[in-house]
Amino acid sequence: MSHLEPVCDQALAPSRPPIVVMGMALPALFAGAGERDAIRVAEFFAAQIRNANTRRAYLRAVTDFSNFCESRGLIDLDQVQPLHVAAWVEIQLKSYSKPTVKQQLAAVRMLFDWLVVGQVVRSNAASSVRGPKHSVKRGKTPVLDAESTRQLLDSIECDTDIGRRDRALIGLMVYTFARIGAAVQMKVGDYFFQGHRACVRLHEKGGKEHEMPVHHALHDLLEAYLTQAGLKGSNGPLFQSVAGRTGNLNGNPMSQSDAWNMLQRRALAAELRTRVTNHTFRATGITEYLLAGGKVEIAQRMANHESSRTTGLYDRRPDIVALDEIERIRI
Structure with missing residues (x-):
């Protein structure tokens, strides 16, 4: 049994609905600590990420991580530890490819960095978590002659x-x-x-x-x-x-x-x-x-x-x- 399975298999709790700030539906875990913190999260997606496709992908990843944490009873960002992030990564690997999970982890890591700089949280729980190894020498895009x-x-x-x-x-x-x-x-x-x-x-x-x-x-x-x-x-x-x-x-x-x-x-x-x-x-x-x-x-x-x-x-x-x-x- 993986040492992460006890974290993954904790009793699930219902997740809260997203919170709308500045016209964006933000995951409750990251937006529920007060208006100032919610605005800081919204600024990450609105000001730091200019590409619309990247913004959607990062918001999906962060929302998924928020739902994972809340379903395990984590309702405050300060409760989130590297072990929780690692357990989430393990679960994502069961449903997504390694490149997708690497992108999802990057989204969570970047958001935590932004929140640390904004003094919303004390430390980045995702900074020490390593993503899955993935080396590509040949693309998978199908090609026509x-x-x-x-x-x-x-x-x-x-x-x-x-x-x-x-x-x-x-x-x-x-x-x-x-x-x-x-x-x-x-x-x-x-x-x-x-x-x-x-x-x-x-x-x-x-x-x-x-x-x-x-x-x-x-x-x-x-x-x-x-x-x-x-x-x-x-x-x-x-x-x-x-x-x-x-x-x-x-x-x-x-x-x-x-x-x-x-x-x-x-x-x-x-x-x-x-x-x-x-x-x-x-x-x-x-x-x-x-x-x-x-x-x-x-x-x-x-x-x-x-x-x-x-x-x-x-x-x-x-x-x-x-x-x-x-x-x-x-x-």
């Missing part, structure tokens, strides 16, 4: 606004290595010309703007979409969602979940055998670029990665080499 990518694009109708939109969005991710978050944030004006060269402007994580020249095939996809949809010259979202079942663009930007649903529907219709995600086409573009003789350092710059190691996670050339070697076995 050039033939499958072309099969997908050719299977999408090009005589409707929705079809042209979907082709343009997939093309953007393939030819510019764009993150889906950056793609769906684009305005029509983020596709522009410098002299005779078409360019796109991507709004990346951390408030960074990243400009990329447009591949001729992507230029054709974007021009067909914008012209036929009547979006040229507008200031609205580049990739717009659809109004119900009308098939008409409604002027609102697609969300990442909209894009994911679209890709699942399109992949099914194209009879692809490979699972696709919002990141598939970023990885596909990087791999195909490198297969064509591109350089890793240039791919890193094009993908706007801070480290070439991150770019390497999207490089699936070794998979192709391994398959070629396996085929040498002739029986």
Whole structure:
């Protein structure tokens, strides 16, 4: 029996509902010590974390930890000890991957640091707790080869606004290595010309703007979409969602979940055998670029990665080499 199991298996107590402060639903454990402390917690999420996706993920992690503590009778932050944090990590590992648990622990640790600086708590109960070891040398994002990518694009109708939109969005991710978050944030004006060269402007994580020249095939996809949809010259979202079942663009930007649903529907219709995600086409573009003789350092710059190691996670050339070697076995 693990030495953490007695902590994990303590009698459960009902958790309190979240407390709303500054328009945010905060976990009761972190917001229940008084208005000043609750505001300090809200400031952590509102002021310290600028990325909306990270903010949601950190708030979920902190809420989960709060519920764990309250269900074990811990209703005051000063009662929380490293052993409780370690027990929570053990429980999370039963339901989540190691990278997710590492992120969850980082969220709790950062919040405790913020509260220590603000003199809400005396010490950081999570600072001495080690997260699960996880080393990645190969990414898990599914990648399509050039033939499958072309099969997908050719299977999408090009005589409707929705079809042209979907082709343009997939093309953007393939030819510019764009993150889906950056793609769906684009305005029509983020596709522009410098002299005779078409360019796109991507709004990346951390408030960074990243400009990329447009591949001729992507230029054709974007021009067909914008012209036929009547979006040229507008200031609205580049990739717009659809109004119900009308098939008409409604002027609102697609969300990442909209894009994911679209890709699942399109992949099914194209009879692809490979699972696709919002990141598939970023990885596909990087791999195909490198297969064509591109350089890793240039791919890193094009993908706007801070480290070439991150770019390497999207490089699936070794998979192709391994398959070629396996085929040498002739029986």
